Amino acid sequence: MNDKNPLHFDFLLDSERLSSSQLRLCFIVPVFAVLCLLAPLVVWVQESSQANGIHSRKQLLDVEIASLKTKHEHVLKARAEEKELTAQLQQLGFYRTSKNAVGATLANLTNCVSSRIQLTELRLLTQTSAPFNGPQVRPKNALELAKLCPTNQTEEVTLRLVGRSVQPGDNPNPVEVNRFLQAFQTPAFSSLVSQTKKPKVSFQEEASSSSAPLGEGNQQEFVSFEIIYECLPRRFQ
């Protein structure tokens, strides 16, 4: 029934309503429906093939990783070794740079030590000693070695001088030793000892005394002394 034109009595059957187009709707619609069904299928197939590809690539990568594992371990070992050697070289470099040349300075001692003084001991003492000296086994690992090594950038050095001097009996002051100490204040020793800090000096009279070296009538005493100087520090940089 038509609302607009009630007089339109249409006797044509729906099956007789045909399209003038070469492409018929009753052909297009099923084809479209089939395509609509196929499209998700195609997408699914594409996705699954992609997933399969990714899975196979993962397997290949796993095999490759397994084959590279030993090489990787070797590389890691070599890197650790290289690190250790580098640390050792660095440590050696530090020691090389921290070396204070004292030979030429100490050679000056012959000029300032009089005949009345006898040095029995001359020792340059460092604050610490090498950790693997003695019975301790040197660790192979650089990190372990680094832990044992001193970590300070500077190291205190002291100069210990022990000796004895002849002192006249009428003079209570140890003249020779004082002269010797004054000699250390000169620029010749400035590269060895700290000029600003006073040395620790201790004296001790020796029990036996002789008068032979100074002649008869002249009483003379032997005084042993110990002088400890603070030297310039060693710098590990």
Next chain:
Amino acid sequence: MFFGMEQFVKRHVFCLKLILMKSVNLSPRLAAFLKKKHTDIVGIELGSGLSGVPAVRLVRGKQGIEIKAIGILDLLDTLPLTEEAASPNVSSWSLPKPFCAPHAALTITSKVSFFRHTSGANEPIPEKNQCLYRDIRRAFGTDMPELVAGIPEFQAAWAARLFPTGRAPTACSLQISQLAIMSGFNQHPVVKKAEGSSVALFVASKSTTLVAFQNRIPVLYREFPLGSSQIQQEVASKMQLSPILVQQLLEEDAMDASPYFEPILKPLLRQVEIMNDFLSRRRNAPASNFFISGALIGERYWNVLFRKMLGKELFFCRTFDGIPLAKDAIVMPDKLADVESLFANAAGAALAVLEES
């Protein structure tokens, strides 16, 4: 999202159903859904009795409906009147290019088709005893008698086979000429504006159809066995002249032929009087407009007699009033105004479809 998925699956199932079960024809509901609005229609009258096939191509443009092509096509119009004559191997028609609209609205003028009122919804159709019929019943109100129209199945199938698929045009409508001409009449600009009840006379060559309209809905339909050719014959015999000469005399308006026309037209106009009386008494809506269209002989005598008998004016409706020619229109008849009534059925069929869109 789940609901959407369900809809998606349902649609696919529907499409599968189409593929598996309806691969040839779409379901009617889907076809109706996909049905395009028609803007270009060629109206074709089958069984017109003329030497060719009247065809009118109408297009709906920005300015309204226009005539794109009009003419009597040189096609073999052998409307089958029996089931045996309607061969299923009928050769299809191929229209000239100007008439190749995408769709065709067909109208059949057939002796074996029918259109009438019924007394009730269950009234049997006697024609169905003869052969298979396609019939349509339509009631326009509870207080109005039902209208029934029918066409033999073999004629309808024959007409549908004339325009096969894959080539323009293809049939989009099949009507009977009585209704096609009424559809065309209802689209006339004056009729559209007319208010209240009206009586319309459609004068064909062998009969005249009288229809009483109330608000453009047919409430009474009658056919009177007096057509323009009979009127011409009667007048010619009374004047003792040849029918062709009578037509020329009437066109030239050389004499007063009203004494010859009055006894011939009086019974017909009496029917109009009865219809008006029906509208007044039964519908309580006396006709305020009287229209006439078709192939008229002696137009002025119709009006004079009508005024004399009913005291009303008769308005003459031309088939193509209010339908202009398109710029590139193909008009095959030399004088369209003289023969436009021949295209009334074809134009009515096309207009029925165009107005529906």
